[in-house]
Structure formats: structure tokens, C-alpha cells
Amino acid sequence: MTFLTRSATGYSTWRLIADQLRSEIVDGSFAPETKMPTEGELADRFGVHRNTIRQSIAVLVEEGLVARRQGSGTFVVPHTLLVHRIGLRTRLSNSARQPDATSNRPIASEIVANPPQEVASRLRLEGRPALQIETVADVNGTTIARSTAWFDVALTPDLDVHLRQTRSVTKALRAVGIDDYVRTWSAVSARIANRVEAEDMNLPSGSIVLVVRSVNSLLDGTPLQYTSTRFRADRVELDIDFSDLAGH
Amino acid sequence: MTFLTRSATGYSTWRLIADQLRSEIVDGSFAPETKMPTEGELADRFGVHRNTIRQSIAVLVEEGLVARRQGSGTFVVPHTLLVHRIGLRTRLSNSARQPDATSNRPIASEIVANPPQEVASRLRLEGRPALQIETVADVNGTTIARSTAWFDVALTPDLDVHLRQTRSVTKALRAVGIDDYVRTWSAVSARIANRVEAEDMNLPSGSIVLVVRSVNSLLDGTPLQYTSTRFRADRVELDIDFSDLAGH
DNA sequence: AATAGACGTCTAGATAAGTAGACAAATCAG
DNA sequence: CTGATTTGTCTACTTATCTAGACGTCTATT
Structure with missing residues (x-):
């Protein structure tokens, strides 16, 4: 060769x-x-x-x-290529192949006065602060994703308090009265992992990450959550689910 | 630093x-x-x-x-990040930002007796040969994607003849009586471009490509086309369109 | 138990990558 | 026009990477 x-x-x-x-x-x-x-x-x-x-x-x-x-x-070594499904009501924890022991761990949260411009515009913050939550996702003991979420504090009062109590974003949302939401926008890109991501996911530097930026909205269309998730590209592929559309 | x-x-x-x-x-x-x-x-x-x-x-x-x-x-130098939309009826030529002069050029086609296993199973070929079509996509004179498509020859008789005449996959499909189809499955991954891809897209080796594998099906659900498209990740991001679902 | 084949470790030398600095050529502000 | 700034080019030197080969250790097969 x-x-x-x-x-x-x-x-x-x-x-x-x-x-x-x-x-x-x-x-x-x-x-x-x-x-x-x-x-x-x-x-x-x-x-x-x-x-x-x-x-x-x-x-x-x-x-x-x-x-x-x-x-x-x-x-x-036996390994699994994880398939992560992107669909209407998917969460980070939904992986296509079972059984996988998936866990999402919030590792930090903080109210930031000036989130990045894209976050502010996608969440229509108009100057309001946002709650920023950092999480890592593990599957079978291996960290496969690193996620950063932003919430409009006006829509989710005391979300950070509930987050510290429940240690789960989904449960904390439920505690503030938010049960259902849908994904209204997603964009996928790929790039070299930065140093923090490489460290958090225990990747060699130079590794590739799949970056999924998405917005989840309430059922009336109000944007609720902006998320940027970085998946390690060597172990994860994204499965885009069109099955909800089959009924048309 | x-x-x-x-x-x-x-x-x-x-x-x-x-x-x-x-x-x-x-x-x-x-x-x-x-x-x-x-x-x-x-x-x-x-x-x-x-x-x-x-x-x-x-x-x-x-x-x-x-x-x-x-x-x-x-x-x-002024540059554009292209946004490629993945949705229900999207084709490779649909780019989100206008005006972009996009062209898809078929560069080779060939009937292959034994396509890769994933192609055969997704198209339910069961031993039948497939027509393999290679295309490149240019936007404003820059090659941004390299695509390989497979069709079940039983469903698309003489597609290759029409392809040579029309020099367009969409037109050739229309010529064999196929006007409408929907995307039923997509998977997105990322990796380092191989040598052929790097050459075809004029990329430095070591560049990252976003790989979209997808199946388009006829309206009755019969799988028609398996496609693997490699986008250069430095210029393209994928926009996943959920707007068709908004009416629910 | 003997042996071939495979990974483990080491030292020395050749080649490539990066550093260092000097000077030339083009541009721009005053 | 003058001088400061910035990119363009070159040579010598240092450091890291890769090659080369020897020899050790472990494993599986006969």
C-alpha cells in the first residue's frame, strides 16, 4: 500500500x-x-x-x-458502535441498542448573565440570563458525550435548585412543571475535540467529535432549552428517525 | 496559551x-x-x-x-458555511442558504453484482445486482460533497442509460417513472476523509468528513435508493428539519 | 519439553521537523 | 519620500521521529 x-x-x-x-x-x-x-x-x-x-x-x-x-x-476488543437516535421526543439517554446502561451526570450548573449569541437568539432571551448546565453521558462505564444545556431562567424558576436535589435534568424539569417538550431544531457538525472535551471523554487529542446543537420547545412553540452535545465520533453515530412521519 | x-x-x-x-x-x-x-x-x-x-x-x-x-x-477570505438540510423530501441539491449555485455531477456509474452488505440489506436486494452511481456536488465552484448511490436494478430498469443521457440522477429517475420518494432512514457519522475523498474534494489529507448514509423509499415503503454522502465538515453542517412535524 | 512465532525492550544511527536569526521585498502611514 | 511594519526567502543548527537490528520474554503447538 x-x-x-x-x-x-x-x-x-x-x-x-x-x-x-x-x-x-x-x-x-x-x-x-x-x-x-x-x-x-x-x-x-x-x-x-x-x-x-x-x-x-x-x-x-x-x-x-x-x-x-x-x-x-x-x-x-469487543466494542459497540453506539447508535444515538435523534427524533421528536428523544433525550440524550435514549440509545438504540439495548441493553445499554446509560447514565447522564450533571457535573456543573451556573446562571450566566451573557450566554453565547446563538444561545440567546435561539432561546429568544433578549438580555435575560440563562441557566447553564454541564453534563456527561456514560454508556457501560465509558463516557461518550459531553453536553452543555441552557435554559431561560424566566421559564424555569429554581431549576438549578431542583437539579441539585434530583441530580437529573429531566426530573428537575418535571419539578418545575415541565413534562413534555419537542425538539424543534437540530444541526449536526463535526470537528476536532478541544482539550476540555478530550479530557472529559478520555479521548486522545486530535479525536473527532460529532456536535449536535438543538432546541427543545414547549408544545406551544416557546423555546425552552438550547443544547450543544459533543459525541465521540469513533463510538457514536446518529440515527435520524423519520418514523413519526410514516403516518402521513 | x-x-x-x-x-x-x-x-x-x-x-x-x-x-x-x-x-x-x-x-x-x-x-x-x-x-x-x-x-x-x-x-x-x-x-x-x-x-x-x-x-x-x-x-x-x-x-x-x-x-x-x-x-x-x-x-x-470571505467564506460561507453551507447548511445542508436533511428532511423528508430533501435532495442533495437543497441547500438552506440562497443563492448558492449548486450542481450535482454524476462522474461514474456501474452495475455491481455484489454491493456492500449494508447496501444489500437496506435495499433488500437478496442477491440481485445494484446500479452504483458516483457523484460530486459543487457549490459556487467548490466541491463540498462526494456521494455514492445504489439502486436496485429490478426497480429501475435502464436507469444507467437515462443517466448517461440526462446527466442527472433526478431526471433519470423521472425517465424510469419514479417521481416521488421519501427518506425513510438516515445515519450520521464523522471520520477522517480517505485518500479518494480528499482528492475528489480537494481537501488536505486528515480532513474530517460528515458521513450521511440514507435510504429513500417509494411511497409504498419499498426501498429504492441507498446513498452514502461525505460532506467536508469544515464547510458544511447538517440541519435536521422537523418542520414537517409542526402540524401535529 | 522443545521450538517457532509473537510481543517487549533497548541502543545506535538516519531522516524530518522545528528553532534561530539574518536579510530582502512589498505595503502603508505620516 | 522616509521609515516602520509585515510577509518572503534563505542557511545553519537543534531536537524529535523513524529506521535498523539485536536480544529478551511469553504463548501455543507439536
């Missing part, structure tokens, strides 16, 4: 190879539980020294995708 | 800095038409030599994001 040189890409050789191997693992070319090619074979395939291959594999070990067994080989 | 070292990330320093600067341009921290900080200032900010900054900026020049003017400075 002709391979790109680091000089052209700005990637070190070991990272280029690690990225290539990861994609082959994720797309199933190397099936879970099976043995990877030996380091020597991979060195031949990519035309590099075995030491470079070892550095690449070290990345995948760090990420938990493969395990090395001395004397035996390198094996693909 | 404390910055990540290349040793930890596998990125060369100039690429780390280029990525950072690009994200600040794309998110508006450096507004279009304005002057960037001088190379010396950037060198101070990132704690590197000016030569390294120059290499980073060369990447952005290559990508068309900034322009250098000797003696004057480096300036942010």
Missing part, C-alpha cells in the same frame, strides 16, 4: 497508521475477538519499521480498541 | 496550529475580510518560531481560507 508521508499531512507516521487501523476496526474489516495481523505483517504492509507499528498499536490499546498478548498476538 | 505538543498527539506543530486557526476562522473569531494577527504575534501566542506559523498559514492559504499580502498582512 502506498501511504501518505507525514511531511505532506502533518501527521506523524504512527498516527496515520493508527487512524487507518482504527477505521478498519470500526468498520468491521478486523472483526471483534479476532487476531490482528502481526506487527511484522503490518510493518510490511505499511512499509515502516516494526517499532512504528508498535507505537500505532499503543494508541489503539490506549483507546481500548485492541489488546496485546505477549507471545500470542494483538486482538480486537 | 499552553498548547499540545506534537509528541503527545502525533500531529506536527504546524498542523495543530493550522487546525486551531481554522476553527477560529470558521466559528467567526476571525471575521471575514479582517486582518489576522501578524505572524510574529501568532508565533508569540503559540510559543513557536515564525517559520512554523508560516507553515500553518500556508495550509489555510491552500484551503482558500486566508490570503497573504506581502507588506500588509494575512486576511480572512
